[in-house]
Amino acid sequence: MGNPRDKEGKERVFSGIQPSGDMHLGNYLGAVKNWVTMASQYDCIYCVVDLHAITVYQDPKTLQDKSREAAALIMAAGIDPEKSTVFIQSHIHAHAELTWLLNCLAPIGWMQRMTQFKEKSEKQKENVSVGLFGYPVLMAADILLYDTDLVPVGEDQKQHLEFTRDLAQRFNSKYGATFIVPEPSIPTVGARIMGLENPERKMSKSEGGEGNTIYLLDPPDKIRKKIKRATTDSLRDILFDESRPGIYNLLILYELFTGDEREVIEARFKGKGYGDFKAELAEVVVEGLRPLQSRYKELTADPTYIDTLLSQGADRIRPVAERVLAKAKQRMGVG
Numbered sequence: 001m002g003n004p005r006d007k008e009g010k011e012r013v014f015s016g017i018q019p020s021g022d023m024h025l026g027n028y029l030g031a032v033k034n035w036v037t038m039a040s041q042y043d044c045i046y047c048v049v050d051l052h053a054i055t056v057y058q059d060p061k062t063l064q065d066k067s068r069e070a071a072a073l074i075m076a077a078g079i080d081p082e083k084s085t086v087f088i089q090s091h092i093h094a095h096a097e098l099t100w101l102l103n104c105l106a107p108i109g110w111m112q113r114m115t116q117f118k119e120k121s122e123k124q125k126e127n128v129s130v131g132l133f134g135y136p137v138l139m140a141a142d143i144l145l146y147d148t149d150l151v152p153v154g155e156d157q158k159q160h161l162e163f164t165r166d167l168a169q170r171f172n173s174k175y176g177a178t179f180i181v182p183e184p185s186i187p188t189v190g191a192r193i194m195g196l197e198n199p200e201r202k203m204s205k206s207e208g209g210e211g212n213t214i215y216l217l218d219p220p221d222k223i224r225k226k227i228k229r230a231t232t233d234s235l236r237d238i239l240f241d242e243s244r245p246g247i248y249n250l251l252i253l254y255e256l257f258t259g260d261e262r263e264v265i266e267a268r269f270k271g272k273g274y275g276d277f278k279a280e281l282a283e284v285v286v287e288g289l290r291p292l293q294s295r296y297k298e299l300t301a302d303p304t305y306i307d308t309l310l311s312q313g314a315d316r317i318r319p320v321a322e323r324v325l326a327k328a329k330q331r332m333g334v335g
């Protein structure tokens with residue numbers, strides 16, 4: 001099937017982040033850091049997905065604040081809002097509307113296989129919202145609305161990406177070539193940063209205690225304390241050994257922040273103890289986050305500045321979403 005977009009110039013990248021809590025090292029190393037790298041090469045759209053966040057209850061005022069905070073952090077991490085588009089999902093109505101169209105096409109059997117839904121609903125049982133069940137359809141709408149070629153995400157989103165591809169293909173084969181079928185872009189290292197207290201589970205906004213997660217806006221002393229207390233094991237050697245999840249995860253953090261080769265890192269800490277390694281890692285993380293934290297402060301000094309950038313971002317990209325939505329509606333015979 002031919003490609004439904006006339007691709008002039010750069011390929012398009014789209015990704016999203018939920019404002020459901022504070023952004024952490026997993027979000028940064030698994031996703032946002034790659035967003036920054038991709039921004040120089042692709043036409044990038046980055047979205048704060050507030051409609052996804054409300055699939056579980058959010059305090060309304062906090063959600064407003066966290067949405068702006070997430071957008072400011074994306075920019076502070078190095079995304080230039082002049083060159084890439086940063087916007088808030090609910091500012092473009094087409095996301096909700098395309099979701100409905102796609103809902104009518106998504107087989108319930110596909111939905112029931114989504115592991116993230118199974119895990120998240122496990123904790124809520126009967127109170128699970130229809131929205132949480134439909135979460136992957138909204139995500140598919142986000143991606144398909146912008147003729148996206150590539151989607152940079154962490155490992156946990158792989159299944160949702162496959163779902164998006166399947167749904168796009170299903171639509172195209174029923175109604176004719178309409179959507180570009182996107183490819184995932186998952187980092188080889190950092191795609192799954194684990195919790196500090198519980199290195200058996202991924203570092204997360206919504207799970208695990210305060211000590212499990214390093215937030216991007218944590219002050220240096222907090223970062224040092226969390227790393228000091230991170231779970232390791234009773235062995236001694238500081239080696240990249242996946243069977244020792246605690247120390248392995250900390251070494252991955254060290255690798256990603258320094259950019260050093262694994263052998264060089266292992267040689268550096270040969271004969272040293274976990275205490276020495278953790279102290280050095282803490283400094284590497286504190287220094288690594290320092291530029292982001294100071295840019296964040298500058299960006300948020302005037303609270304209206306981010307709002308202006310966000311409304312400009314949505315205004316700039318809305319016509320693309322509306323064009324793709326209109327095409328999908330026309331193909332389905334509605335509107």
Ligand code: ATP
Nearest residue numbers: 018026027030031153154191192193203204205206
């Ligand atoms: P929640 O804890 O509510 O599931 P989250 O922390 O997973 O939230 P999201 O907003 O759902 O955050 O994810 C934003 C991006 O960060 C996604 O691309 C996701 O794959 C990535 N990501 C999230 N957690 C990690 C992690 N621990 N390691 C690597 N990437 C991650």
Ligand code: LTN
Nearest residue numbers: 014015016017018049139142143
């Ligand atoms: N479900 C994603 C967030 C998300 C997203 C997207 C990511 C919503 N829409 C579109 C990439 C592309 C998550 O990280 N939990």
